[in-house]
Amino acid sequence: MPAAKSRSLLQLRLQRFRRIKRGYYSFLVLIGAYAFSFLLPLVMGNRALLVRYDGAWYFPMLRSYAYDTFGLGSSHIIPAGELGQTEIDGQAVPLGAEVDYRALQRQFAADQSGDWVVMPFFPWSPYEKIEQTGTPPAPPMPGHWMGTDTAGRDVFIRLAYGYRVSITFALVVVLVAYSIGTLVGAFLGYFGRWLDMIGLRLVEIWSAVPFLYTVMILAALFKPNFAILVGILSLFGWMTITYYVRGEFYREKAKDYVQAAIAVGEPHAAIMVKHILPNALTPIIAFAPFAIVGTIGALVSLDFLGFGLPAPTPSWGELLRQAKDSGFTKWHLVVFPLGMLFVTLQLIVFIGEAVREAFDPKVYSRLR
């Protein structure tokens, strides 16, 4: 008898997911774009990729150089402007201290000295005001395809960086919220009885706390940053999955394979993690894409209302707020952020649908 390749349920389901083309390609596009977004400074940014100066090589991507490194005066620094300092890849960098590589490029070209600078394709950072575009917000133009926002920053570049911020934020929130929800649900469903009775009531009470008011109050108390916002959204987002996980644990515990594990004296923790959890993952996996959609939506709304991520962070909701503040007269501030939001959420919904279909247990009931 030829030994056919043996597949676990998860493998079968992933195989099925790959066969649902729309969802699978959406997944590839979304994940591809997300992976690419970590390389964004190579394409969009005001740091040079490579500088050839005085016979030496410089890599401004890897480390910053003092503004006088290339023998230029203090005029060749990026003007501090109204932004003061910002965060680039997790580091607080005063904007004024960065060499203006675009100016350096022009200077080298004028000097005819044989030195040169390679800039990213879009040589502007998402944080800087672009002077030559005129009074912000400027409409789309060559080189700035989506125009600039009310602070004169390139909308396209901010949207692109905003994608990384939004997806990272949503992934972290869903991970934290689902971890809390799974843990609580697992305990309630597994131990049941009075713990379940009291625990569920507490969860219900917690669900009744009005989310938006609480966020506004907390945002007024602390200046929200990424971690605080993740905390707040997770704290109000874990309840839904708790109910499902509790139900799964409740049902699976009564099954004989769990009883068999109890009969050999396996510790509770091992039963919960090794036996029940893998069989209770279906709702977690099936709901996660939709939770990510919801979290991105929540982040956009909070940014729109001004309770979101702190100011210079590239954010879709903030662009929409600018559109509203300008009385919706600047069409490019409405169409592009909304389009980006729509495409992203639609892709995730496609993924969610495919996952739900692939993980539908009824599909495989005939295999049992």
Place this chain on the structure above:
Amino acid sequence: MSERPLNVQPAAETPAVTPPLLEVRDLEVHFPIPGGGFLRQSPHRLRAVDGVSLTLTEGETLGLVGESGCGKSTLARAILNLVPLTSGEIRFAGRSIGGLAEREMRQYRQQMQMIFQDPFASLNPRMTVGNIIGEPMQIFGLHPPRDRKLEVMRLMELVGLNPRFLNRYPHEFSGGQRQRIGIARALAVHPKVILCDEPVSALDVSIQAQVINLLTELQDKLGLAYLFIAHDLAVVRHIADRVGVMYLGRLVEVAPAADLYANPRHPYTRALLSSVPTPDPQRERRRERMVPSGEVPSPDRIYPGCRFADRCVMAAMDCLHSSPPLAGDDHQVACFFGWDEPRYQAALRQPR
């Protein structure tokens, strides 16, 4: 305080009677019934098992039969400590397992394993066969880790599975094969007693025979004792040395298998036996059937008298007031009348 040595051995003059391997005394398992109001439990209890005593000696098979809901499975689960006891005692090799420390409990658990009814629910769908069978060994640290795989394969061979299927998942097997996996898992810790909770009810008849034969073979090879639960009397007749009949949480009759089938003494046993169909259509048509009137009462009410009284043709006033104890030496029966053939025949002729 007088110093008393622990673990006093029985004095030499007492006859060395080996205690039965498993002894259950007056076991009761009651479940609370939902309802009754907020923070207040219903005054009624579901009396799933209500005073059952039985013994199981080494290498013996005790069959346990009864209708659905009579408490057979709950009894098995209570013996394994999977449901809490309401009262009663379970003794293994003479030692009570109530209040055992966790370390001693482990030893007990190793001696006692269970085969489940539904081969689809009793195996973790996410684990390979090798892991399912190997896990109990790992928990009890039975073999050196690198020998475990070999031991699992040996067990698979023993229960008639191809050891090459080690890395397969349960959904790739048929019902009969899955039941073999369940048997191998139970055998993995070298138990002395296996509780078989309707191990063949979910299988096709042809597969049933294979699994029954496997269980018999394993008993001969390994000297196992079975508590074999079934609702199929023919299956039990084939495998059991002794048979107990349960009705509404109580044992109504316990007897050696041949004896029980030849002359049942409890009216319920008689009714149960008369309900077994005969494969021969001519004999089937002539077969005397005694169907008790009414339905099995709900086990959530308290009965002072005999549980079977309201459906029994022979019931007298006494039967409604006090409960007959299980009495007798070899052939125990819980009926005030023992078996009274003339009374039975007369009762059958009475219009009811």
